[in-house]
Amino acid sequence: MKRYLILEDGTVFPGVGFGSSIITTGQLVVSNNRTGIEQSVTDPDSEGQIIAFTVPAIGLSGINRDFYESINSQCKGVVIGSSSSATVDGSIPFGDWIETLGIPGIKNVDVRALSKHISEHGEMKASIMDTHDEHAIDQIKALVLPPDLVKRVSTKQSYPNPNMGLKMVVVDLGLKYSILRQLSYRDCNSVIVNYNASPEEIESLHPDGIIYSNGPGDPTDLPNTIENIKVLQKKYPILGIGLGNLLIALANDCKIEPLDQPHHESSLAVKEVASGKIDFVNHNHSYTIDPKYISASDFIVTNICVADGSIEGMRHEYLPIMCVLFEPEAAPGPTDGYYVFDEFIDLIGSTKNQYGGVDRWQ
Amino acid sequence: MAKEIIDGQTMTRALTRITYEIIERNKGIDDLVLVGIKTRGVFVAHRIESRLKQLENISIPVAELDITPYRDDMTHEEIENINIPPLDIDIDKKHIILTDDVLYTGRTIRAAMDALMKFGRPKKISLAVLVDRGHRELPIRADFVGKNIPTSQKEKIRVSMKEIDGEDKIEIE
Numbered sequence A: 001m002k003r004y005l006i007l008e009d010g011t012v013f014p015g016v017g018f019g020s021s022i023i024t025t026g027q028l029v030v031s032n033n034r035t036g037i038e039q040s041v042t043d044p045d046s047e048g049q050i051i052a053f054t055v056p057a058i059g060l061s062g063i064n065r066d067f068y069e070s071i072n073s074q075c076k077g078v079v080i081g082s083s084s085s086a087t088v089d090g091s092i093p094f095g096d097w098i099e100t101l102g103i104p105g106i107k108n109v110d111v112r113a114l115s116k117h118i119s120e121h122g123e124m125k126a127s128i129m130d131t132h133d134e135h136a137i138d139q140i141k142a143l144v145l146p147p148d149l150v151k152r153v154s155t156k157q158s159y160p161n162p163n164m165g166l167k168m169v170v171v172d173l174g175l176k177y178s179i180l181r182q183l184s185y186r187d188c189n190s191v192i193v194n195y196n197a198s199p200e201e202i203e204s205l206h207p208d209g210i211i212y213s214n215g216p217g218d219p220t221d222l223p224n225t226i227e228n229i230k231v232l233q234k235k236y237p238i239l240g241i242g243l244g245n246l247l248i249a250l251a252n253d254c255k256i257e258p259l260d261q262p263h264h265e266s267s268l269a270v271k272e273v274a275s276g277k278i279d280f281v282n283h284n285h286s287y288t289i290d291p292k293y294i295s296a297s298d299f300i301v302t303n304i305c306v307a308d309g310s311i312e313g314m315r316h317e318y319l320p321i322m323c324v325l326f327e328p329e330a331a332p333g334p335t336d337g338y339y340v341f342d343e344f345i346d347l348i349g350s351t352k353n354q355y356g357g358v359d360r361w362q
Numbered sequence B: 001m002a003k004e005i006i007d008g009q010t011m012t013r014a015l016t017r018i019t020y021e022i023i024e025r026n027k028g029i030d031d032l033v034l035v036g037i038k039t040r041g042v043f044v045a046h047r048i049e050s051r052l053k054q055l056e057n058i059s060i061p062v063a064e065l066d067i068t069p070y071r072d073d074m075t076h077e078e079i080e081n082i083n084i085p086p087l088d089i090d091i092d093k094k095h096i097i098l099t100d101d102v103l104y105t106g107r108t109i110r111a112a113m114d115a116l117m118k119f120g121r122p123k124k125i126s127l128a129v130l131v132d133r134g135h136r137e138l139p140i141r142a143d144f145v146g147k148n149i150p151t152s153q154k155e156k157i158r159v160s161m162k163e164i165d166g167e168d169k170i171e172i173e
Helices: A037-042 A094-101 A111-121 A134-142 A149-153 A177-185 A199-204 A223-232 A243-251 A336-355 B008-025 B040-056 B076-080 B107-119
Strands: A002-007 A012-019 A024-031 A049-053 A077-079 A104-107 A124-129 A159-161 A167-172 A189-194 A209-212 A238-241 A256-272 A278-289 A299-305 A311-316 A321-324 B003-006 B032-037 B062-065 B095-103 B124-132 B144-148 B157-160 B169-172
Touching: A002 A104, A002 A134, A012 A077, A012 A094, A024 A077, A024 A111, A024 A256, A037 A049, A037 A094, A049 A111, A049 A124, A094 A104, A104 A124, A124 A134, A159 A177, A167 A177, A177 A189, A177 A336, A199 A223, A209 A223, A209 A243, A209 A336, A223 A243, A238 A243, A238 A336, A243 A256, A243 A278, A243 A311, A243 A321, A256 A311, A278 A311, A278 A336, A299 B040, A321 A336, A336 B008, B003 B008, B008 B040, B008 B124, B008 B144, B008 B169, B032 B040, B032 B107, B040 B062, B040 B095, B040 B124, B062 B107, B095 B107, B095 B157, B107 B124, B124 B157
Parallel strands: A024 A049, A049 A077, A077 A104, A167 A189, A167 A209, A209 A238, A238 A321, B032 B062, B032 B095, B095 B124, B124 B144
Antiparallel strands: A002 A012, A002 A124, A012 A104, A024 A124, A159 A189, A256 A278, A256 A299, A299 A311, A311 A321, B003 B169, B157 B169
16 A cells, blocks of 8 residues: 655655555654664653664564553654565564554555755654645645654553562653663562652652652653753752753753754663763664753763764762763663663762762752 | 682772762862772772872872881881881871772781871871771771672782782682
């Protein structure tokens, strides 16, 4: 069945429809992920997005159904070069899998031309449709993407992830399950709360540390969460991941800016400033922190992206706050970033041991 | 038989964490001086210095302290008359961070502090070590610890560092 990928600027890419046959619209994001397609599609970061995979052929060995990052959220559509309907081990093919999820897809698209177009003109809205007349293009232009992406993916009800170790409160801004997997691996007794949970609510859980998760959308849409961070950061060790990092930056008078070339890649090099160590980690973000404001703030830059020099991690000079903009939980991608969770646990430990009886929080 | 308990990557991470902790606990690192106890303590000091420079863009002076003349088998009188080479930097009113690889009985640290007091009047002395293996014989504790490794007194801790041993690792035997 012939279908069309139509961009906001009127560019049309013809292709063949697969998966669900519904009409879909969303923010078009170009991803360089080669593997872990299952994780990209079910990542709550992908809420409201149509993901175009630049690898010419994906999902050839079938789908691993254990690789999911959320149960209820997923992307709005997928754009691929080609896939296969046969699989190596008899698992279900990519096309059948996204059909069960109700996601529309379009294949036989020239993904390299598409990727080039997006890198020249920036990220834009797009639609997968059956026609490509002017009416369709006008519709996309007029479409306003909803600003409440985090509200849609965040858990409504607090729930526990019980273990016997440190007590973590995870503020769900679009949490990937792999963050919880990493916390479980480290025996952290976690409670996951709504993105708007009040400081009193979080304090009543008596956490050892608070984690602000990754998530979709524009951080300036979340003024309440930013105000909550201002209160909580004076009382608890905090780890910010992805969107969480951007919110912490905004809560501390730093400014954020959109990246010229958004980072959507499962394996992009990041340098640890202190030691010069290079880690390959998963990135999924379109914003970065404006370096001009960092030097005036109480933060130091701890990680930078090797490709474009953008800030990928920061740490407060005297409060126990650390952040990374990349996704240390991987999924998909290499596992070099796992150490961030160990570092946060060390940070909690050193806050407890060395400051018992000393007023660290002023 | 020697068993590797810390590999190069973990050692790198421990040194980075110590650096972050030094920044966190000192508002402004302008009056810091790193003093490394020979031999491997000096390398620890240099590695912390290079990290501070990368992060804060400030060069902290690093000095080497040789306390081998202080041996346990010396008489009190001999210790009084020890001459150890003076430091090449001014430590008056400075915050000294003393660095060593292993903290064990605490006698080395005491000797180092004695020597430092001979050279000047520091504002404060802190201690950073890669490994704290316990069994102190003096009331000394480290402010910054890379890794606490509980040991028996029969065991040996061997720290290898790239600068002198070709690779980074810590072994127990």
